[in-house]
Amino acid sequence: MKTFSLLTAVVLCLAASAQGEVEDFDSIKLYTLKNNAGMTVKVTNYGAIITSITVPDRNGKMADIALGYNCVEDYINAVDKPYFGAIVGRYGNRIAKGQFTLNGKTYSLAKNNGENHLHGGIIGLDKVVWEATQVSPTKIELNYRAKDREEGYPGNLKIKVTYTLTNKNQLIVDYLATTDKATPINLTQHTYFNLKGEGAGNILDHELMLNASKYTPVDETLIPTGKLAPVAGTPFDFTSSKPIGRDINKDHQQLKFGGGFDHNWVLDKSGKENQLTRAAKVFEPESGRVLEISTTEPGIQFYCGNFLDGRLTGKSGKPYVHRGGFCLETQHFPDSPNQPNFPSTILKPGEEYKSTTVFQFSTK
Incomplete structure (x- = not known):
C-alpha cells in the first residue's frame, strides 16, 4: 500500500491539525490507481476523497484535472468546506430545514447550510x-x-464504495449499502473538474451536454419546489452541447437563487431503472479533453463552482478562481425524504442500496 505523497509534510500537518477531529489520523493513506494507458487516480481513505485524476490531452500531455490539495490538513480545515473529491452522504445534497419524517417519527439533522441540512x-x-x-x-x-x-x-x-480504473480510461464508482433500520440514503461523488487542468482558470468555455429535458427548480434556499420543470426555452437547456458560460448570466430567477448553475437535472432514463444511462458529456476545446458520464441514478446535480472565490489554493499553488471547477454529482433528487412525488431514497432492512456511475475520459 502506498502512503500519502510528501509523507513527512502530511504527518506534520495531521499532527498539528487533527486534535481529535480525525480520531485515527495515523491510518490515513493515499492509494494510487494506474492503468496500462498511463492514466492515474489517487484516492485517500480520509473521506474516500479522489485527490487527483491525471489524463492526457489531445497531444498526449498529462495534467491533473481534479481540484484538491497536497495535504490532508487542507481537506480537514478548508474554508467553506468545498467537499473536493469526496464521497458525500449519508444524504448528498440538501434536506429542507434539517428534518424529515419516516414511519411516523421525525428526525432532526444538523442545519449546516443556512436552515437546511447539506451533504x-x-x-x-x-x-x-x-x-x-x-x-x-x-x-x-x-x-x-x-x-x-x-x-x-x-x-x-454499512457502506462500501469501490473505485475501478479500466484500461479504457474509465473510472467506475460502485456504491453498496445495507441498514438495520429504514433510513434515507443518497451517496454521490463530489469531484470538481477543470479539463484544462486544476488551477487553470475558469471552466466557462467548457462545452456541456446534459441528457435531461427537465430539472427541479428550487426556492431561495436551494430546496426543490417539488416541480419537474422543462428546460426548453430556458438557460437550463443543455440537451444540445453549449459553453457553460453562454447563459450563466441571463436574467433568470433560478440563476439568481443559485448564483449560477447549482441545480438537479432529471435524467431522460432509458431501459430499466438500474441500468446505466448516459447523463452528461463535457468537452474542453483548448486541451481536447472529453468527460462522459453514465449512471444508474435518476438525477445529476450540475454545480459550476459559484462559491469558489480565489481564497482556496490548490495542488499547483494556484488559487481556485470563481467558477474554477465544475461538479456533476449523480444522485437521487435533493430533499427527496420530504418530497413524496420524487423517487424514494429510503433504504429498508433486508434491501441493498446499489448504484453505479462511470466517468469516461477521452480526447478529440
Missing part, C-alpha cells in the same frame, strides 16, 4: 476515515460503518 451534516462521510483495501493496481474498496443516529440518521449503515 450528511457536520461530520458526514467526507470527514471520516474509511477502511481501505487496494484489491489490485486499478481497484480500491473503501468501507465505512455509520452508527445508528450518527449525524441524526436512523440505522446502522
Whole structure:
C-alpha cells in the first residue's frame, strides 16, 4: 500500500491539525490507481476523497484535472468546506430545514447550510476515515460503518464504495449499502473538474451536454419546489452541447437563487431503472479533453463552482478562481425524504442500496 505523497509534510500537518477531529489520523493513506494507458487516480481513505485524476490531452500531455490539495490538513480545515473529491452522504445534497419524517417519527439533522441540512451534516462521510483495501493496481474498496443516529440518521449503515480504473480510461464508482433500520440514503461523488487542468482558470468555455429535458427548480434556499420543470426555452437547456458560460448570466430567477448553475437535472432514463444511462458529456476545446458520464441514478446535480472565490489554493499553488471547477454529482433528487412525488431514497432492512456511475475520459 502506498502512503500519502510528501509523507513527512502530511504527518506534520495531521499532527498539528487533527486534535481529535480525525480520531485515527495515523491510518490515513493515499492509494494510487494506474492503468496500462498511463492514466492515474489517487484516492485517500480520509473521506474516500479522489485527490487527483491525471489524463492526457489531445497531444498526449498529462495534467491533473481534479481540484484538491497536497495535504490532508487542507481537506480537514478548508474554508467553506468545498467537499473536493469526496464521497458525500449519508444524504448528498440538501434536506429542507434539517428534518424529515419516516414511519411516523421525525428526525432532526444538523442545519449546516443556512436552515437546511447539506451533504450528511457536520461530520458526514467526507470527514471520516474509511477502511481501505487496494484489491489490485486499478481497484480500491473503501468501507465505512455509520452508527445508528450518527449525524441524526436512523440505522446502522454499512457502506462500501469501490473505485475501478479500466484500461479504457474509465473510472467506475460502485456504491453498496445495507441498514438495520429504514433510513434515507443518497451517496454521490463530489469531484470538481477543470479539463484544462486544476488551477487553470475558469471552466466557462467548457462545452456541456446534459441528457435531461427537465430539472427541479428550487426556492431561495436551494430546496426543490417539488416541480419537474422543462428546460426548453430556458438557460437550463443543455440537451444540445453549449459553453457553460453562454447563459450563466441571463436574467433568470433560478440563476439568481443559485448564483449560477447549482441545480438537479432529471435524467431522460432509458431501459430499466438500474441500468446505466448516459447523463452528461463535457468537452474542453483548448486541451481536447472529453468527460462522459453514465449512471444508474435518476438525477445529476450540475454545480459550476459559484462559491469558489480565489481564497482556496490548490495542488499547483494556484488559487481556485470563481467558477474554477465544475461538479456533476449523480444522485437521487435533493430533499427527496420530504418530497413524496420524487423517487424514494429510503433504504429498508433486508434491501441493498446499489448504484453505479462511470466517468469516461477521452480526447478529440
